[in-house]
Amino acid sequence: MRGEEIARLGRQYLMETYAQLPLVLVKGEGARVWDAENNCYLDFVGGLAVNSVGHCHPQVVAAIREQSERLLHCSNLYWFAPPVELARELVNLSGLDRIFFCNSGAEANEAAIKLVRKYASEQGKENPEIISFIRSFHGRTLGALAATGQEKFWEGFAPLPKGFRHIPFNDTRALLEAVNSQTAAVFVEPVQGEGGVHPATPEFMNGLAQVRERHGVLLVFDEVQCGLGRTGKMFAFEHYGVKPDILLLAKALGGGLPIGAVLARAEVAAAFRPGSHGSTFGGNPVSCAAARAALRALQEEGLVANAARVGSYFKARLEELARRFSLIREIRGLGLMLGMELDRPGQRLVALCQARGLLVNCTAERVLRFLPPLLVGKREVDEVVSILGEALAELCGGEGEGGGRHARADKA
Numbered sequence: 001m002r003g004e005e006i007a008r009l010g011r012q013y014l015m016e017t018y019a020q021l022p023l024v025l026v027k028g029e030g031a032r033v034w035d036a037e038n039n040c041y042l043d044f045v046g047g048l049a050v051n052s053v054g055h056c057h058p059q060v061v062a063a064i065r066e067q068s069e070r071l072l073h074c075s076n077l078y079w080f081a082p083p084v085e086l087a088r089e090l091v092n093l094s095g096l097d098r099i100f101f102c103n104s105g106a107e108a109n110e111a112a113i114k115l116v117r118k119y120a121s122e123q124g125k126e127n128p129e130i131i132s133f134i135r136s137f138h139g140r141t142l143g144a145l146a147a148t149g150q151e152k153f154w155e156g157f158a159p160l161p162k163g164f165r166h167i168p169f170n171d172t173r174a175l176l177e178a179v180n181s182q183t184a185a186v187f188v189e190p191v192q193g194e195g196g197v198h199p200a201t202p203e204f205m206n207g208l209a210q211v212r213e214r215h216g217v218l219l220v221f222d223e224v225q226c227g228l229g230r231t232g233k234m235f236a237f238e239h240y241g242v243k244p245d246i247l248l249l250a251k252a253l254g255g256g257l258p259i260g261a262v263l264a265r266a267e268v269a270a271a272f273r274p275g276s277h278g279s280t281f282g283g284n285p286v287s288c289a290a291a292r293a294a295l296r297a298l299q300e301e302g303l304v305a306n307a308a309r310v311g312s313y314f315k316a317r318l319e320e321l322a323r324r325f326s327l328i329r330e331i332r333g334l335g336l337m338l339g340m341e342l343d344r345p346g347q348r349l350v351a352l353c354q355a356r357g358l359l360v361n362c363t364a365e366r367v368l369r370f371l372p373p374l375l376v377g378k379r380e381v382d383e384v385v386s387i388l389g390e391a392l393a394e395l396c397g398g399e400g401e402g403g404g405r406h407a408r409a410d411k412a
């Protein structure tokens with residue numbers, strides 16, 4: 001089917017939830033994707049932090065093939081090896097004790113909300129409250145939406161579940177004032193993603209540790225986007241030296257297949273007993289086999305250290321651009337989770353980059369967000385910075401380097 005036809009049928013048959021860009025992708029390899037006309041793009045969207053080991057990593061593809069020929073699915077009424085092996089690996093990596101597998105980031109948040117409430121009820125908290133942060137994003141299901149601190153996502157979906165309070169991010173005083181005897185947990189993204197790439201400050205993370213110490217609240221770190229090497233450490237919490245009671249993973253975990261995970265300290269995890277929670281597909285053998293292969297690739301190929309190294313080079317190069325173009329307000333982020341805040345909406349810049357063979361995403365209206373596969377090197381970063389320079393020059397009418405189409409070097 002031709003690209004235009006795919007887009008036309010998509011508009012006819014799919015619900016309009018995504019406002020897709022006019023681009024039909026058919027193939028991916030490493031950090032590059034190809035459209036239906038065989039044009040190649042450098043992919044700095046990275047499936048919004050899913051494709052961390054690159055598109056179609058051969059070991060992930062092989063693991064999927066192998067597992068799918070043996071056991072595609074079987075009910076959680078029985079034991080099977082892939083989720084058990086994956087759980088052991090994640091426990092060893094994170095230092096937490098027990099895992100519940102689900103299928104997405106939103107589901108991981110839902111499960112965590114239930115776990116926190118169950119634990120709180122056993123601690124005698126009758127009106128447990130969850131604190132989360134303004135600009136946060138925790139997913140689209142009702143509980144995760146209620147935790148999300150952005151009104152625009154709530155519009156039209158009232159009534160949302162009660163028991164959530166949103167306070168400013170990186171504001172330790174607001175945190176200390178908000179916590180009380182009914183506070184069950186604080187949900188936080190160590191680096192806010194959808195909200196515009198805002199890393200937590202070390203002081204704020206220390207404040208979180210303090211409220212846990214004083215009030216026995218649980219710290220739930222939503223590392224759905226910033227976890228698994230993205231920030232240059234396996235888990236973003238390692239930058240701060242504050243370990244969560246509950247850690248949420250999804251996105252990159254499956255190497256491209258859907259899977260989410262809730263990791264918890266043993267004492268907290270014990271609040272869930274048979275029947276407390278469940279998921280038909282949670283711990284699916286193929287997703288878990290893919291996740292194990294992706295984790296192996298992440299470690300064996302040194303991608304976490306690469307994210308730190310290339311991320312700081314990329315940040316420095318973006319800061320050079322910020323010095324040249326006054327419409328860039330700020331460069332933020334950690335590792336290969338970087339944001340470039342503009343003084344205007346970023347969608348036109350996204351289109352100008354796409355026309356030059358670069359895929360980037362705009363979030364929070366004005367923030368260009370870079371979430372490339374963690375295998376990119378300085379060569380790709382230089383290519384991206386050169387394209388951005390041209391696109392920015394065109395956007396501000398000739399300032400800096402000239403416009404013109406960047407040659408798409410790679411054709412399949």
Ligand SMILES: Cc1ncc(COP(=O)(O)O)c(C=O)c1O
Pocket residue numbers: 048103104105106107109137138139140189193194222223224225226250251
């Ligand atoms: C921090 C965070 N939590 C949760 C989610 C929801 O994940 P999913 O889209 O897999 O439900 C996202 C998605 O962007 C996210 O960035």
